[in-house]
Amino acid sequence: MSEGIGASVTRKEDKKFLTGKGRYTDDINRPGQTHAYFVRSDVAHANIKSIDTKAASSADGVVAVYTGEDVVADGIGGPICGWVVPCRDGSATKEPPHPILANGKVRYVGDHVAVVIAETLAQAKSAAELVEVEYEELPAVVDLEKASSATEIHKEVPDNCYFDWELGDEASTDKALKSASRVVKLTVRNNRLVPNAMEPRAALAEYDDISESYTLHTTSQNPQLTRLVIAAFMFQIPESKLRVVAPDVGGGFGSKIYVYAEEAVCTWASKKINRPIKWTADRTQAFLSDAHGRDHINNVQLALDDNNKIVGLRVDTICNLGSYLSAFAVSVPTYLHGTLLSGVYDIPAIYTNVKGMATTTAPVDAYRGAGRPEATYLLERTMDAAAREIGMDPTEFRRLNFIPKDAFPYQTQVALQYDTGDYEPQLDKAMEMIDYKNFETRRSEAAKRGMYRGIGVSTYIEACGIAPSAVAGALGSRVGLYESASVRVDPTGTITVFTGAHSHGQGHATTFAQIVSEKLGVPLANVDLIHGDSEKNSFGMGTYGSRSLAVGGAALVKALDKVIEKSKKIAAHLMEASVEDVEFKEGKFAVAGTDKEKAFGEIALAAYVPHNYPHETLEPGLEESAFYDPLNFTYPSGAHIAEVEVDPATGVVKVVDWAACDDFGNLINPMIVEGQVHGGIAQGIGQALLEDAHYDENGQLLTASYMDYCMPRADDLPSFKVGYTNTPCTHNDLGVKGCGEAGAIASPPAIINAIIDALSPLGVTDMSMPATPQKVWKAIQDSQSIAAE
Amino acid sequence: MGDISLTINGKVETHDVGDNTLLVDFIREKAGLTGTHIGCDTSQCGACVVHLDGVSVKACTILAAQAAGSEVTTIEGIGSSDSLHPMQEAFQENHGLQCGFCTPGMVMSAIELVSKNKNASEKEIRDGLEGNICRCTGYHNIVKSVKAGAEKMGV
Numbered sequence: 001m002s003e004g005i006g007a008s009v010t011r012k013e014d015k016k017f018l019t020g021k022g023r024y025t026d027d028i029n030r031p032g033q034t035h036a037y038f039v040r041s042d043v044a045h046a047n048i049k050s051i052d053t054k055a056a057s058s059a060d061g062v063v064a065v066y067t068g069e070d071v072v073a074d075g076i077g078g079p080i081c082g083w084v085v086p087c088r089d090g091s092a093t094k095e096p097p098h099p100i101l102a103n104g105k106v107r108y109v110g111d112h113v114a115v116v117i118a119e120t121l122a123q124a125k126s127a128a129e130l131v132e133v134e135y136e137e138l139p140a141v142v143d144l145e146k147a148s149s150a151t152e153i154h155k156e157v158p159d160n161c162y163f164d165w166e167l168g169d170e171a172s173t174d175k176a177l178k179s180a181s182r183v184v185k186l187t188v189r190n191n192r193l194v195p196n197a198m199e200p201r202a203a204l205a206e207y208d209d210i211s212e213s214y215t216l217h218t219t220s221q222n223p224q225l226t227r228l229v230i231a232a233f234m235f236q237i238p239e240s241k242l243r244v245v246a247p248d249v250g251g252g253f254g255s256k257i258y259v260y261a262e263e264a265v266c267t268w269a270s271k272k273i274n275r276p277i278k279w280t281a282d283r284t285q286a287f288l289s290d291a292h293g294r295d296h297i298n299n300v301q302l303a304l305d306d307n308n309k310i311v312g313l314r315v316d317t318i319c320n321l322g323s324y325l326s327a328f329a330v331s332v333p334t335y336l337h338g339t340l341l342s343g344v345y346d347i348p349a350i351y352t353n354v355k356g357m358a359t360t361t362a363p364v365d366a367y368r369g370a371g372r373p374e375a376t377y378l379l380e381r382t383m384d385a386a387a388r389e390i391g392m393d394p395t396e397f398r399r400l401n402f403i404p405k406d407a408f409p410y411q412t413q414v415a416l417q418y419d420t421g422d423y424e425p426q427l428d429k430a431m432e433m434i435d436y437k438n439f440e441t442r443r444s445e446a447a448k449r450g451m452y453r454g455i456g457v458s459t460y461i462e463a464c465g466i467a468p469s470a471v472a473g474a475l476g477s478r479v480g481l482y483e484s485a486s487v488r489v490d491p492t493g494t495i496t497v498f499t500g501a502h503s504h505g506q507g508h509a510t511t512f513a514q515i516v517s518e519k520l521g522v523p524l525a526n527v528d529l530i531h532g533d534s535e536k537n538s539f540g541m542g543t544y545g546s547r548s549l550a551v552g553g554a555a556l557v558k559a560l561d562k563v564i565e566k567s568k569k570i571a572a573h574l575m576e577a578s579v580e581d582v583e584f585k586e587g588k589f590a591v592a593g594t595d596k597e598k599a600f601g602e603i604a605l606a607a608y609v610p611h612n613y614p615h616e617t618l619e620p621g622l623e624e625s626a627f628y629d630p631l632n633f634t635y636p637s638g639a640h641i642a643e644v645e646v647d648p649a650t651g652v653v654k655v656v657d658w659a660a661c662d663d664f665g666n667l668i669n670p671m672i673v674e675g676q677v678h679g680g681i682a683q684g685i686g687q688a689l690l691e692d693a694h695y696d697e698n699g700q701l702l703t704a705s706y707m708d709y710c711m712p713r714a715d716d717l718p719s720f721k722v723g724y725t726n727t728p729c730t731h732n733d734l735g736v737k738g739c740g741e742a743g744a745i746a747s748p749p750a751i752i753n754a755i756i757d758a759l760s761p762l763g764v765t766d767m768s769m770p771a772t773p774q775k776v777w778k779a780i781q782d783s784q785s786i787a788a789e
Numbered sequence: 790m791g792d793i794s795l796t797i798n799g800k801v802e803t804h805d806v807g808d809n810t811l812l813v814d815f816i817r818e819k820a821g822l823t824g825t826h827i828g829c830d831t832s833q834c835g836a837c838v839v840h841l842d843g844v845s846v847k848a849c850t851i852l853a854a855q856a857a858g859s860e861v862t863t864i865e866g867i868g869s870s871d872s873l874h875p876m877q878e879a880f881q882e883n884h885g886l887q888c889g890f891c892t893p894g895m896v897m898s899a900i901e902l903v904s905k906n907k908n909a910s911e912k913e914i915r916d917g918l919e920g921n922i923c924r925c926t927g928y929h930n931i932v933k934s935v936k937a938g939a940e941k942m943g944v
């Protein structure tokens with residue numbers, strides 16, 4: 001069986017995880033290691049009048065206690081904002097300071113006030129209780145809609161508005177709305193979520209006073225970027241004096257992209273006490289201080305003409321970015337959201353305004369899909385609302401408005417140019433997979449059992465493979481978004497790949513090896529992958545935005561091409577042929593038209609034992625690097641259809657069937673891709689039915705544990721039907737688009753549309769996320785009492 | 790407190806621990822077996838599941854002292870890299886894991902689940918794994934793995 005591109009080979013990384021040999025940050029210990037525990041604010045918003053650390057400092061086992069004053073004294077800066085946008089009035093995004101230990105003020109429950117470092121974690125914890133903080137409380141700012149008129153949180157952020165941004169043509173959109181024969185209006189809220197990777201964040205920092213350098217093991221999706229930010233921006237030390245390693249990382253989903261206060265504090269303090277410091281979040285701390293996701297309110301107006309064609313779309317959004325601007329917080333609701341508003345539809349006029357607001361809640365940033373789930377949710381909900389209003393089948397209404405397949409490349413009205421796609425076949429296939437045409441029979445059958453059955457469609461698009469550096473830069477990104485790869489061939493032909501991408505569940509060790517196996521004709525077992533260590537890997541941008549394969553994989557192909565090119569020259573020399581005549585196929589270099597050939601391993605050996613070698617023209621060795629900067633985003637798309645049953649007695653929604661047909665371009669390992677789809681759908685179902693991060697009016701997070709924040713469990717979910725169509729990406733060599741976020745983007749509107757469809761006989765036309773039993777039950781009761789009146 | 794002895798994967802582990810030391814911390818910190826994970830602080834996630842005298846327990850819910858004298862089996866004790874336990878094999882073959890963090894607890898729960906109910910249906914498997922949270926896989930392939938594991942174990 002082939003082990004190359006397209007083969008569902010089992011994962012190379014599995015054995016270590018299955019046997020308990022995974023090495024996550026918290027599994028690593030160092031001699032002489034101390035433990036850190038953070039004193040966190042228990043109030044949402046307050047001036048700090050005083051902090052008394054005396055009792056804590058002299059408690060049993062305590063090595064040191066530090067506060068914001070110590071951080072300031074050492075000139076340590078806070079994490080920076082990686083992306084900013086211009087405001088409508090021409091002003092810049094407001095970027096307030098983000099101290100790693102509070103500097104005179106706390107701005108959310110969980111904000112870091114002090115750190116206690118002790119011999120044992122238990123000692124650090126009990127000493128932390130002795131730190132006395134006197135607060136002068138200020139009003140909490142929790143209600144997103146009222147944030148602009150609430151108490152100021154940062155003096156640098158007037159009206160608690162970080163930015164007020166727009167995209168598209170307002171005049172032509174408003175004109176389209178005015179002259180339309182129908183305007184469908186909808187307000188939706190994208191509920192606030194906590195990413196909840198199962199491995200809580202952790203850090204192990206140490207300082208070597210001989211080499212004067214730090215080593216930080218941390219739970220990061222992009223260790224190289226973490227190194228750059230901490231060394232150059234926060235500590236202002238030579239970058240070479242900080243090594244950052246992200247060993248095995250237990251899921252990220254966006255929440256492990258950013259540099260967090262804890263890892264910076266531990267690194268800084270490890271020099272001060274000249275001992276290693278370990279910190280691991282417990283789940284409560286993770287809930288309080290991991291960056292949250294989503295939290296938008298979107299006002300949508302969709303204009304239709306007499307033929308039910310869409311003629312305009314206006315979306316006014318306010319989004320909650322929390323107490324500080326996390327690294328990519330600004331990009332999520334703007335360029336990762338506003339640019340996707342055309343969806344898979346041909347929309348001639350689009351305008352969007354987004355206000356990014358500060359509140360006294362945890363920072364909000366990217367969570368699986370980041371901006372694209374919000375865009376898809378508002379659009380797909382509105383598509384269904386429109387279809388209902390005009391009495392059309394929602395699939396027919398979508399088809400009528402799809403971008404036709406001969407319109408590619410398609411320039412949207414919101415900056416992006418889709419290179420390729422074909423939306424009808426994926427909808428056809430999903431409908432077939434779920435047996436859409438016989439749905440009404442199933443609805444009646446369910447009705448006989450007293451259940452309301454509904455079906456809901458979502459046809460989505462996303463922009464992945466983030467991103468062409470020049471475009472990203474023009475849109476406000478402060479980093480380029482290329483990726484790096486190196487291929488080191490050993491004398492015997494075994495291979496090590498170094499990538500700037502980082503795997504925390506995605507299976508890169510397997511997928512990247514499959515690419516190598518395909519290109520070089522070597523067995524999978526001969527290929528190893530190294531990632532996540534700034535000492536070993538070239539600078540790279542890490543993994544998020546479904547970019548590893550589309551950008552990192554493309555970089556790998558470029559490096560492999562260089563290896564092949566050089567190998568051909570060596571082969572030509574060995575076989576006394578001209579390079580042009582050397583062909584490389586199935587792991588062998590052959591001279592065209594002859595039976596002369598050399599195996600890849602022979603070439604590798606000649607490169608390192610160069611007794612017979614073209615020294616005049618070629619250096620020995622076989623090791624090549626490449627940096628790949630994508631030419632465009634990639635545009636995965638698809639159709640997801642959910643079928644649900646609602647129990648009117650309890651309001652419980654059961655997802656009974658699911659069909660997903662996605663176009664990810666070419667697939668390297670279909671088994672892994674399918675797993676990504678499953679996981680994404682599960683998170684989307686979680687958002688739609690179960691999950692909700694909720695602060696009370698005093699800014700206390702009421703959902704700070706798995707007792708209160710409802711994670712999807714095995715018995716909440718069905719098995720999924722997954723299928724594909726394929727229009728290969730036109731601008732990377734692999735023809736791949738990325739698949740990591742699709743499920744989470746597509747699924748929430750499919751479920752909510754299905755619930756509304758189920759309850760439509762009762763006249764229910766709206767449902768907010770999460771559609772908890774209580775909410776659904778109430779909607780049923782309300783509809784019945786209206787009917788009774 | 791003083792020394793506590795228990796047998797982990799056939800090896801006697803005797804360590805001096807505090808009386809509030811949890812079994813999971815004993816396993817990770819004292820015995821150095823880091824395959825057993827900690828994913829929450831409310832006994833909800835199942836990342837810490839081990840077998841205690843043959844019965845699956847969340848190792849974060851009991852004290853090391855309560856386990857004194859018992860036989861504990863952790864993920865490290867059920868198979869090795871050359872000879873995986875059939876359930877471990879089934880997880881690999883069916884892509885029942887992604888980041889691997891929930892995996893040890895999931896596998897330990899799965900083994901007990903199928904040894905109690907060898908013909909578990911999909912619904913029974915899903916109900917049986919209710920105490921184990923996985924954020925990555927959406928459970929689809931875990932359920933498949935457990936079914937395949939049951940067959941392989943021939944229980």
Ligand code: FES
Pocket residue numbers: 826827828829830831832833834835836837838847848849850
């Ligand atoms: S750590 Fe034991 S159940 Fe979560």
Ligand code: FES
Pocket residue numbers: 198250251505885886887888889890891892922923924925926
């Ligand atoms: S595999 Fe990552 S939590 Fe289950």
